[in-house]
Every structure is written in structure tokens, then in C-alpha cells.
Amino acid sequence: MHELAITESVLEIALRHGRAAGAARITDLHLVIGELSSVVDESVQFYWDIVSEGSAAAGATLHFRRVPAQLVCRACGHSYSPRQALPCPACGSEDIRVATGEEFYLEAIDVASKEADAVALSETP
Amino acid sequence: MTQRVAVVERILGANDRLAADNRARLDAAGVFSLNFLASPGAGKTSLVEQTVSLLAGRLRLAVIDGDIATSIDADRAAAAGATAVQINTGGECHLDAVMLQGALDQLDLSAVDLLIVENVGNLICPANFALGTHKSILVASVPEGDDKPYKYPGTYRGVDALVINKIDLLPYVRFDMDYFRRGVAALNPGLVTFPLSCRTGEGLEAWLDWVVAQVATGKMTHG
Ligand SMILES: Nc1nc2c(ncn2[C@@H]2O[C@H](COP(=O)(O)OP(=O)(O)OP(=O)(O)O)[C@@H](O)[C@H]2O)c(=O)[nH]1
Ligand SMILES: [Mg+2]
Ligand SMILES: [Zn+2]
Numbered sequence: 001m002h003e004l005a006i007t008e009s010v011l012e013i014a015l016r017h018g019r020a021a022g023a024a025r026i027t028d029l030h031l032v033i034g035e036l037s038s039v040v041d042e043s044v045q046f047y048w049d050i051v052s053e054g055s056a057a058a059g060a061t062l063h064f065r066r067v068p069a070q071l072v073c074r075a076c077g078h079s080y081s082p083r084q085a086l087p088c089p090a091c092g093s094e095d096i097r098v099a100t101g102e103e104f105y106l107e108a109i110d111v112a113s114k115e116a117d118a119v120a121l122s123e124t125p
Numbered sequence: 126m127t128q129r130v131a132v133v134e135r136i137l138g139a140n141d142r143l144a145a146d147n148r149a150r151l152d153a154a155g156v157f158s159l160n161f162l163a164s165p166g167a168g169k170t171s172l173v174e175q176t177v178s179l180l181a182g183r184l185r186l187a188v189i190d191g192d193i194a195t196s197i198d199a200d201r202a203a204a205a206g207a208t209a210v211q212i213n214t215g216g217e218c219h220l221d222a223v224m225l226q227g228a229l230d231q232l233d234l235s236a237v238d239l240l241i242v243e244n245v246g247n248l249i250c251p252a253n254f255a256l257g258t259h260k261s262i263l264v265a266s267v268p269e270g271d272d273k274p275y276k277y278p279g280t281y282r283g284v285d286a287l288v289i290n291k292i293d294l295l296p297y298v299r300f301d302m303d304y305f306r307r308g309v310a311a312l313n314p315g316l317v318t319f320p321l322s323c324r325t326g327e328g329l330e331a332w333l334d335w336v337v338a339q340v341a342t343g344k345m346t347h348g
Contacts, residue, residue: 002254110128
């Protein structure tokens with residue numbers, strides 16, 4: 001279980017980009033996780049609440065975009081899931097490459113500026 | 126009102142940068158390094174012991190042992206004749222570049238030719254964390270079963286050499302070597318593979334020759 005270290009890293013990246021954008025708060029994080037990257041959404045979510053507490057990203061919502069693993073046969077071009085087989089199910093070739101499924105990055109954050117927060121507060125009855 | 130800010134940054138980028146620092150440090154000191162990955166009990170420490178005791182006259186060896194809590198493996202490496210450093214990961218399932226950096230601080234790298242890092246026994250997590258070592262060696266073993274490449278593709282894809290340990294047990298365990306090797310070939314074509322037994326010593330020579338050649342090549346490239 002290394003999701004704690006990963007979650008800390010996610011927070012560090014989000015806060016750095018939030019500061020650069022002059023944000024007061026980070027409300028949402030959009031993560032992209034490939035099926036082969038062996039990261040469990042639920043554990044990241046679990047640690048997130050603890051790790052983000054007291055930061056500008058406290059309570060932000062995590063969105064996970066899961067990218068399914070896709071293999072492509074270099075011999076015949078057939079594209080398939082590793083769950084079906086490892087060697088190419090179409091031609092039997094073992095010369096394959098992983099097209100997708102190894103992604104693991106923070107794609108974007110949604111931020112609220114200080115002005116936006118002020119407006120939102122003044123509109124609250 | 127919120128605003129979308131594009132980030133697109135790899136989550137483990139910080140670890141990767143530190144790993145690059147570790148690599149630069151090893152290269153500057155002329156140290157060639159191996160990272161041993163395997164499931165628990167595959168024989169990482171046994172291979173460390175054999176490698177250390179059989180190469181001790183030819184190379185100056187150091188071993189860094191990642192273990193959740195004990196120093197058993199580092200003690201075994203030291204008894205075999207290596208300078209050994211223990212890293213207790215405190216429950217972490219893998220070594221990362223920061224932990225390796227701390228362990229490197231405890232070694233006199235100028236007095237080392239070959240550094241072996243024994244990662245935590247685990248087939249999933251260590252593959253995600255680069256350390257900065259030169260080559261990753263996966264130690265598979267016969268009793269684990271022949272389906273492991275199919276179940277842990279990430280680890281099999283990322284390594285530079287494969288040891289198949291405990292071949293002395295082939296007569297007693299159902300292990301279809303062809304099936305195993307087909308899975309490996311699909312994930313990591315042309316992967317250099319050493320079937321051997323740390324118990325009987327069979328196959329160790331080819332492994333040791335490869336290690337010595339790697340160290341020599343590393344020295345040529347980095348002085
Ligand atoms: N039969 C047989 N047993 C072996 C061989 N190599 C190691 N063993 C045994 O396998 C067991 C585990 O070996 P270790 O070297 O401690 O394995 P490890 O991968 O370092 O284990 P952890 O660090 O605990 O994950 C020990 O009982 C060894 O004696 C081998 O080639 N043949
Ligand atoms: Mg061990
Ligand atoms: Zn094909």
C-alpha cells in the first residue's frame with residue numbers, strides 16, 4: 001500500500017499549480033489512472049481527506065478517469081485487452097506493445113479565486 | 126465560480142527526479158548498481174549471498190536491504206562479505222528514491238564497484254518507484270508458479286534481466302517453463318534470463334559472468 005505517498009505527491013503538485021494560478025482554493029482534482037498502474041482509487045480517496053486537511057485543497061473532490069489497458073500487436077495491428085490474452089489473439093505474435101493503461105498523472109485542477117470567493121460569500125443570504 | 130487549470134504532471138515526477146540524482150551520484154563514484162525485485166521468499170537474499178561470496182575476490186560489493194522491520198537480510202549480506210546497509214521502510218511496501226538517497230549517505234561509494242539493492246518483497250509496488258539504480262533484476266522462483274508474468278505484467282515489463290531461481294525444485298513442482306517464458310516474451314521481448322538454483326549452484330556461473338560484464342561496461346561508460 002503506497003497510496004499515502006502517492007496522495008501526498010498529488011497534493012504537492014495540485015498546491016503548486018494552484019499557487020501559480022493565483023487560486024485561493026482548489027475545489028476539484030482530475031486524475032488520470034491507467035489500469036496497469038496499480039493504484040487504488042479508494043485508498044487515494046481515503047488518504048486524501050487526511051492529507052489535504054488544513055491546505056488550500058482541503059475537501060476538494062477527486063475525480064478519477066480510469067484508462068483501460070490496451071495492447072497492440074506489432075505484427076498484425078490487432079488491438080486487444082490483456083485480460084483476453086498476452087500474445088496476440090488474432091495472429092499469435094508475441095511482439096506487442098502497451099498502447100494505453102500505464103498513465104498516472106494529474107490532468108487538471110479546478111480553482112476558485114479570492115474574488116470569486118468574496119462574491120460567493122456576499123451572495124450568500 | 127471555478128476555473129479549470131491544466132496541469133498534466135506525472136504524480137511520481139518528484140521521485141523520478143530524485144532517482145536521477147541518485148544515478149548521477151553512483152555514476153560519479155563509478156558504482157554499478159542492481160535493484161533486485163521479487164515476491165517474498167523468491168530468493169533475493171540467497172542470490173545476494175551467492176553473488177557476494179562468489180565475486181568477493183574480484184569486486185568490492187555493497188548491499189542495501191529494504192525490509193519492513195528487521196535487519197535479518199542485511200546481516201546475511203554482511204556475513205557473506207558485503208558492506209551492508211539496512212533500510213527499514215516502516216511498513217512501506219517498496220523502496221523509493223528518497224530512502225535510497227539516505228542509504229547511499231551511509232556508504233563510502235568510492236570503495237564500491239557493485240551495489241546491490243534488495244527491494245521489499247512485493248511484485249506490484251516497487252515497479253512504480255524508480256530508485257536510480259542501473260538495472261532492475263526480477264528474481265522469479267519455480268514454486269511461485271508459472272502464471273506470474275500474466276498476473277504482474279507491470280513488473281515483468283519494467284525489468285532488465287530475469288532470474289528464475291529454485292530450478293532444483295522443477296521435478297517436484299508443476300511449472301510449465303514454456304508457458305512462463307511465452308508470457309515473459311510477450312511482455313518483455315528478448316529479456317535476458319538466468320535459470321538457476323541458489324541451493325545447488327546450478328546456473329550461477331552464467332549469472333555471475335553477466336554481472337561482471339555489466340560492471341565492466343558500466344565502468345567503461347562512466348569512468
Ligand atoms: N530449494 C531451493 N530453495 C531456495 C533457493 N533459493 C532460496 N531458497 C530458499 O527460499 C527461502 C527464501 O529465501 P530468501 O533468500 O530469504 O528469499 P527473499 O526473496 O530474500 O525473501 P524476503 O526478503 O523475505 O522477501 C529460504 O528458505 C531459502 O533457503 C533455491 O535455489 N532452491
Ligand atoms: Mg530477503
Ligand atoms: Zn497479431
